[in-house]
Amino acid sequence: MRRTVLEQFPxxxxxxxxxxxxxxxxxxxxxxxxxxxxxxESDAFLVVVPQRTAEAVV
Numbered sequence: 485m486r487r488t489v490l491e492q493f494p495x496x497x498x499x500x501x502x503x504x505x506x507x508x509x510x511x512x513x514x515x516x517x518x519x520x521x522x523x524x525e526s527d528a529f530l531v532v533v534p535q536r537t538a539e540a541v542v
Contacts, residue, residue, distance in 0.1 A: 486535040490518065493529045504529035 490511065493504040504520045508531045511518035521530050 487521075487532040488535045489530050489532050490516075491531045492523075492526070493531075495522070495527045495529060504531055507531050 491504070491507050493507070497503055508518040508520050511531065511533070516533050518531055518533050521532055522528075523530050
């Protein structure tokens with residue numbers, strides 16, 4: 485499955501702060517299927533949505 489990154493947040497945020505989760509929740513409230521994943525290489529949280537693929541016309 486391919487995904488599109490909407491936003492990136494550093495993993496070392498202030499204690500008790502979850503900006504990636506808050507951003508994802510706001511996108512879900514808008515109707516997007518947003519989730520938070522960890523990118524270990526960049527040490528960041530990514531807010532991603534599934535990338536839509538063109539459906540074949542039969």
